[in-house]
Amino acid sequence: MTGDPIESEACGPQSDVVVRSRIRLARNLAGFPFVGRASDAQRHEVMQLVTRASQGEGLAWVNMAQTSPEERQLLVERHLVSRHFAESPVPRTVGIDPGESLSVMVNEEDHLRIQTILPGLRLREAFDRAHAFDDAVEGRVDFAFSSRWGYLTACPTNVGCGLRVGVMLHLPGLRYTGEMERVKRAAKDMHLAVRGFYGEGSEAVGNLYQVSNQVTLGSSEDDLLHRFAEETVPQLVDYERSARRLLLESNRPLLEDKVHRAIATLRAARLLGAEEATKLLANVRLGICMAMLPDLGLDMVQRLMLQVQPAHLARLDPAAADEDKGRLARAALVRKALRN
Amino acid sequence: MKCDHCDKPAVVHEVVIRNNATQEVHLCAEHAAQRGYQVPAAPVTQLLAQFAGQVPAIAAAARREPVGPVRCPGCGLAFAEFRQSGVLGCPGCYEAFMPQLGAVIERAQGGAVHHVGRVPPRMEGMADRAAMRTRLLQELDAAVAAEQYERAARLRDQLQNLGGGTA
Numbered sequence: 001m002t003g004d005p006i007e008s009e010a011c012g013p014q015s016d017v018v019v020r021s022r023i024r025l026a027r028n029l030a031g032f033p034f035v036g037r038a039s040d041a042q043r044h045e046v047m048q049l050v051t052r053a054s055q056g057e058g059l060a061w062v063n064m065a066q067t068s069p070e071e072r073q074l075l076v077e078r079h080l081v082s083r084h085f086a087e088s089p090v091p092r093t094v095g096i097d098p099g100e101s102l103s104v105m106v107n108e109e110d111h112l113r114i115q116t117i118l119p120g121l122r123l124r125e126a127f128d129r130a131h132a133f134d135d136a137v138e139g140r141v142d143f144a145f146s147s148r149w150g151y152l153t154a155c156p157t158n159v160g161c162g163l164r165v166g167v168m169l170h171l172p173g174l175r176y177t178g179e180m181e182r183v184k185r186a187a188k189d190m191h192l193a194v195r196g197f198y199g200e201g202s203e204a205v206g207n208l209y210q211v212s213n214q215v216t217l218g219s220s221e222d223d224l225l226h227r228f229a230e231e232t233v234p235q236l237v238d239y240e241r242s243a244r245r246l247l248l249e250s251n252r253p254l255l256e257d258k259v260h261r262a263i264a265t266l267r268a269a270r271l272l273g274a275e276e277a278t279k280l281l282a283n284v285r286l287g288i289c290m291a292m293l294p295d296l297g298l299d300m301v302q303r304l305m306l307q308v309q310p311a312h313l314a315r316l317d318p319a320a321a322d323e324d325k326g327r328l329a330r331a332a333l334v335r336k337a338l339r340n
Numbered sequence: 341m342k343c344d345h346c347d348k349p350a351v352v353h354e355v356v357i358r359n360n361a362t363q364e365v366h367l368c369a370e371h372a373a374q375r376g377y378q379v380p381a382a383p384v385t386q387l388l389a390q391f392a393g394q395v396p397a398i399a400a401a402a403r404r405e406p407v408g409p410v411r412c413p414g415c416g417l418a419f420a421e422f423r424q425s426g427v428l429g430c431p432g433c434y435e436a437f438m439p440q441l442g443a444v445i446e447r448a449q450g451g452a453v454h455h456v457g458r459v460p461p462r463m464e465g466m467a468d469r470a471a472m473r474t475r476l477l478q479e480l481d482a483a484v485a486a487e488q489y490e491r492a493a494r495l496r497d498q499l500q501n502l503g504g505g506t507a
Binding site (some may be wrong): 028030032033034036037058109138139142144145146147149150151152154155156157159160161191214215216217218219220221222223224331 | 407413415417425426427428429430431434435441444445448449450451452453454455456457459460461463472475476482
């Protein structure tokens with residue numbers, strides 16, 4: 001229990017702190033109004049052009065108009081679509097690759113939102129995947145581009161290379177040492193956005209934070225990626241690991257209490273809400289990464305954190321769609337998975 | 341930059357797209373008013389300023405806020421709508437609202453004033469760099485005229501980065 005980070009191969013590099021890496025490219029077709037100002041006929045045309053241009057890329061397309069609210073929620077929980085996209089009233093579709101690492105939202109705020117998500121710190125790989133798709137499609141359709149502003153997007157905060165580079169970080173050490181506010185201020189100065197579990201406006205449930213670049217203009221994709229993946233994230237990972245070490249040295253009982261209280265509650269609870277389960281599982285995650293719970297695997301807990309979300313739970317047990325029954329089913333699922 | 345119709349400084353800059361051909365329009369306050377553009381009228385500004393007791397500050401702010409077209413000729417979006425929603429209507433809005441939008445983008449993008457990075461294969465080439473150089477020069481003129489010296493310095497740096505010989 002020296003505080004040396006424990007990583008799981010299945011969860012990717014630096015997975016003691018970096019939960020996942022996310023790349024997002026915003027693109028719009030030339031010759032069409034942006035989604036918000038387009039007619040439904042134009043939105044349908046954009047959908048047709050994009051799906052046709054993506055043929056051979058191995059994506060399965062889901063027409064959002066033909067999905068149930070539960071299916072849309074499932075896509076949000078898997079981070080394959082944004083909440084905004086799930087709830088939007090306009091004609092829209094999402095293409096998903098079999099491994100679920102690449103998803104392409106058509107008619108989100110921009111005509112295309114190309115997104116790749118990989119576990120752990122694998123931003124370069126995620127970028128290469130998104131870039132390959134972008135390249136393939138760009139050979140078949142023209143994207144709106146200006147030599148001055150770069151790739152033109154509905155919101156000027158995305159203009160330029162249209163690239164959002166982000167990571168989901170687990171930062172309990174910084175939170176418990178009271179350093180999180182300072183990190184947030186520093187991030188703001190570095191033009192980074194720090195958000196909660198489900199993105200914009202959401203809370204940092206379980207000390208899980210999404211950190212991403214805010215500036216998309218004036219830097220090349222490579223520079224942006226390099227700065228973020230090679231400088232910013234490793235620095236944040238170092239801060240978090242130092243904070244965890246400090247906690248171990250200065251207040252070990254506090255840390256142990258949080259971890260063991262969490263696992264005990266999860267193993268005993270008969271009713272569990274999604275948020276409570278996420279918070280407790282996040283503390284179990286911390287315990288595993290700090291070698292306090294040698295019998296549990298990081299990938300199993302990571303999977304469980306997804307399975308306890310409402311739509312996932314309802315998929316496993318349709319009766320769990322009801323909130324009260326869901327709490328019961330969630331507690332049963334967690335107890336079974338964490339059995340001694 | 342001077343007005344297209346007289347020697348007075350232009351306060352309205354617009355790119356008009358007709359039959360796929362772009363034409364730039366630069367107008368002084370008088371000629372802009374004749375053509376129906378909304379230009380802040382000095383008497384009203386003064387009246388408001390006197391009311392607030394802040395003549396110099398408001399006058400300076402009015403000078404610094406570049407004035408451009410009210411609506412995008414491509415999609416009909418009003419600049420005021422963009423101010424409210426933060427979302428533009430079409431790719432053409434970037435050109436149409438250039439005078440007002442330039443400063444907005446710069447603020448949102450940490451001071452960056454032009455794209456660096458990937459260029460679509462169809463857009464690669466010298467003609468494009470030349471077009472960018474012309475546009476940056478026009479913006480530099482407008483920034484100096486509006487006394488936006490920090491912005492002017494950034495635009496000058498970008499021009500130098502583009503390189504005179506290659507543009």
